[in-house]
Amino acid sequence: MDQIRPFPPTDFIDQAEEEESIRLVPAVDLKEWVVNNFLTLGGALHNPDHDHIAELLHDDETVLAFAWASSAMIAKKRMVLGQCEKVMFTQGGWKKARQEQQMRDWFGFVPVYLITIDASFCEQASDRDFCALIEHELYHIGVERDEDGEPIYSDHTGLPKHYLAGHDVEEFIGVVKRWGASESVKRLVEVAQNPPFVPDLDVAKCCGNCVIN
Numbered sequence: 513m514d515q516i517r518p519f520p521p522t523d524f525i526d527q528a529e530e531e532e533s534i535r536l537v538p539a540v541d542l543k544e545w546v547v548n549n550f551l552t553l554g555g556a557l558h559n560p561d562h563d564h565i566a567e568l569l570h571d572d573e574t575v576l577a578f579a580w581a582s583s584a585m586i587a588k589k590r591m592v593l594g595q596c597e598k599v600m601f602t603q604g605g606w607k608k609a610r611q612e613q614q615m616r617d618w619f620g621f622v623p624v625y626l627i628t629i630d631a632s633f634c635e636q637a638s639d640r641d642f643c644a645l646i647e648h649e650l651y652h653i654g655v656e657r658d659e660d661g662e663p664i665y666s667d668h669t670g671l672p673k674h675y676l677a678g679h680d681v682e683e684f685i686g687v688v689k690r691w692g693a694s695e696s697v698k699r700l701v702e703v704a705q706n707p708p709f710v711p712d713l714d715v716a717k718c719c720g721n722c723v724i725n
């Protein structure tokens with residue numbers, strides 16, 4: 513059976529182009545696909561690093577939602593193709609009510625985390641690039657860990673203590689050039705020298721774009 517990776521609806525990209533704006537739409541099928549393939553034991557791209565997300569979702573599916581954005585955005589003068597945010601409304605009153613209403617109208621609930629993905633990128637991205645972008649955003653939902661690397665659970669809720677995680681490595685090429693690689697950069701280089709852990713076959717299994725005999 514061919515399973516096809518989720519593609520964004522094209523009409524909203526056209527509409528955004530006409531309006532010369534960025535439009536956003538809920539991506540319910542994308543969430544389903546991510547849960548089945550990344551967050552479920554036996555899924556083609558299952559990664560135990562995200563087990564805490566699966567656990568959170570199992571307890572309460574409103575913890576995570578996905579949206580498509582019609583095009584990339586520019587932040588700090590760089591193109592942003594994906595974003596994972598902890599949904600927080602700092603303002604009160606009608607502003608907060610309006611923003612919460614938007615979430616409820618889209619998803620039926622106000623999610624804890626919202627992952628937004630650039631639809632125009634995904635429309636033409638390779639399966640590997642698409643999966644890598646999705647997984648990048650999933651890694652932004654971090655779990656607190658003890659010295660042995662085991663997830664820490666909240667006494668209060670009994671669930672993994674999660675937080676919006678920053679990147680493992682953030683550095684300027686110029687700094688590495690002038691001062692050498694830090695421990696985290698060295699670690700990244702070390703990992704990058706190995707072939708990617710996920711084989712093309714597994715990507716094909718859940719994207720369905722390659723023909724498997």
Ligand SMILES: [Zn+2]
Nearest residue numbers: 648649652679
């Ligand atoms: Zn990131």
